[in-house]
Amino acid sequence: MAQGFTRVSILLGGIAGWRAAGLPTESFDGVAVAEGAGAPATATLAERRAAFLPSLADRYLREGGVPTRRRLTTLFVDIAGSTRLLVHHPPERVLAVVQRFLRLVTEVALAYCGDVKDYEGDGALLYFESTAEAVQAALAIRAALAHGTCDKERPITARMSLTVGDVVLGVVGSAMRQAVALVGPSVSVGARLLKQIPPGGIIASGAVVETLRAEAPALAAEFQLRDAALEVPGADGVTVAAYAIA
Numbered sequence: 001m002a003q004g005f006t007r008v009s010i011l012l013g014g015i016a017g018w019r020a021a022g023l024p025t026e027s028f029d030g031v032a033v034a035e036g037a038g039a040p041a042t043a044t045l046a047e048r049r050a051a052f053l054p055s056l057a058d059r060y061l062r063e064g065g066v067p068t069r070r071r072l073t074t075l076f077v078d079i080a081g082s083t084r085l086l087v088h089h090p091p092e093r094v095l096a097v098v099q100r101f102l103r104l105v106t107e108v109a110l111a112y113c114g115d116v117k118d119y120e121g122d123g124a125l126l127y128f129e130s131t132a133e134a135v136q137a138a139l140a141i142r143a144a145l146a147h148g149t150c151d152k153e154r155p156i157t158a159r160m161s162l163t164v165g166d167v168v169l170g171v172v173g174s175a176m177r178q179a180v181a182l183v184g185p186s187v188s189v190g191a192r193l194l195k196q197i198p199p200g201g202i203i204a205s206g207a208v209v210e211t212l213r214a215e216a217p218a219l220a221a222e223f224q225l226r227d228a229a230l231e232v233p234g235a236d237g238v239t240v241a242a243y244a245i246a
Contacts, residue, residue, distance in 0.1 A: 078123025080199030206241030
């Protein structure tokens with residue numbers, strides 16, 4: 001379609017039927033759409049378009065519902081030294097830095113065909129169908145932070161961890177509050193690996209590197225073996241081969 005939409009659901013009778021029912025509409029780049037469907041009125045055109053693009057979870061819902069089992073690469077990312085940042089600066093300034101950081105992380109994830117599972121404090125959990133795209137996203141986030149994208153006065157660094165495996169994606173909560181959950185050993189391991197790398201580093205499980213060797217050998221070569229059998233903290237004796245980009 002000319003506007004870039006490939007799958008459209010609409011009230012019976014089309015926009016004319018929508019208006020006849022007394023429901024509000026507005027112009028969206030030449031297309032009439034319902035108000036309140038996503039981005040605020042002050043958003044840019046690109047942001048307003050993004051509100052209509054389905055997330056990976058939305059797509060899975062359309063393809064057959066949830067819960068669903070998928071092989072996904074997860075990328076945990078959080079600001080290194082955020083406690084020190086909070087101690088030495090007013091919370092309003094810290095919030096502004098975190099907002100810029102999470103906006104950067106989100107936009108990079110979407111640019112590399114990934115999505116955001118959720119935000120927590122000063123970090124986020126991202127997920128991707130392609131391991132190569134997940135690694136490219138991690139490298140892009142690190143490069144942007146190195147150029148002071150989030151804070152020109154005091155450039156921040158982040159820790160990142162990458163894992164891949166079968167994950168069950170489903171909806172949790174109640175009818176009043178719902179969220180998407182990603183459940184699987186690789187997600188749990190990724191959360192625990194995050195603290196095993198110095199600020200600015202990227203750590204990956206052996207499964208990630210093995211997948212990259214078939215999918216994107218040049219990216220696989222970026223990683224160096226850090227520990228052939230790293231015992232994952234708090235994982236009841238689970239060990240993984242750990243690779244890192246320092």
